[in-house]
Amino acid sequence: MRQAHPHLVWENCEDGGCMMTYRMARLAHTSITVDNIAAYATRQGIYGASYPFSPRYSVRYMEDDPTPYTLRSSIFGGPLILMQRIGDWNEQQMADTKAAIAQYKHLRTLIRDAKIIHLLPPRHNVEHFGRGWDAIQAVSVDQTRSVVMVYRALGGPAERTIRPRGLRAGAAYRVRYADAGLDIIESAATLQEIGLTVTLDELSSEVIELALQET
Numbered sequence: 001m002r003q004a005h006p007h008l009v010w011e012n013c014e015d016g017g018c019m020m021t022y023r024m025a026r027l028a029h030t031s032i033t034v035d036n037i038a039a040y041a042t043r044q045g046i047y048g049a050s051y052p053f054s055p056r057y058s059v060r061y062m063e064d065d066p067t068p069y070t071l072r073s074s075i076f077g078g079p080l081i082l083m084q085r086i087g088d089w090n091e092q093q094m095a096d097t098k099a100a101i102a103q104y105k106h107l108r109t110l111i112r113d114a115k116i117i118h119l120l121p122p123r124h125n126v127e128h129f130g131r132g133w134d135a136i137q138a139v140s141v142d143q144t145r146s147v148v149m150v151y152r153a154l155g156g157p158a159e160r161t162i163r164p165r166g167l168r169a170g171a172a173y174r175v176r177y178a179d180a181g182l183d184i185i186e187s188a189a190t191l192q193e194i195g196l197t198v199t200l201d202e203l204s205s206e207v208i209e210l211a212l213q214e215t
Contacts, residue, residue: 033058039073071100114138132156143168146210152200163195178207
């Protein structure tokens with residue numbers, strides 16, 4: 001089949017993606033990591049599955065209405081599948097989705113081939129479900145690029161310090177916040193030891209890109 005149809009993408013869909021195995025990774029290009037579920041649970045699935053598997057095996061079925069927060073909860077990983085009646089969206093929802101898709105396309109090759117670093121886990125305790133902050137990072141193999149996805153669900157402080165990891169020793173990076181507009185240059189040591197300050201409202205997110213600065 002692959003020889004006859006080289007552009008055909010095989011998706012593992014055993015029981016809603018529950019049967020994720022290394023044999024699956026040999027047979028399929030990608031896999032459902034989470035089925036048609038809400039934003040927070042989607043991030044939990046991505047966070048856990050990206051320990052043993054490449055992010056390319058993290059298909060997300062997005063069920064929530066589109067907002068910057070819900071969309072960004074679904075753009076880290078492999079194929080992105082929207083599960084809504086797109087024709088019913090208003091202008092703002094359509095604009096938010098177009099912006100998120102552009103961001104997804106910009107980052108997907110980096111994320112697909114990157115080393116994934118788990119910074120802040122989405123909590124699994126029922127008492128705290130959907131509360132507080134979580135963050136995940138992707139670093140290119142050559143350590144020239146990185147992206148940190150930061151989320152705040154419900155509760156928790158309005159500000160957190162995020163410490164990226166996996167950066168090139170002795171190097172400097174240009175750091176750009178997608179929403180806050182911050183654009184600075186910091187050493188890898190400062191980024192990893194002191195960290196970056198992120199301020200978020202509830203149910204919001206930030207995307208921070210890091211690019212190696214040549215000396």
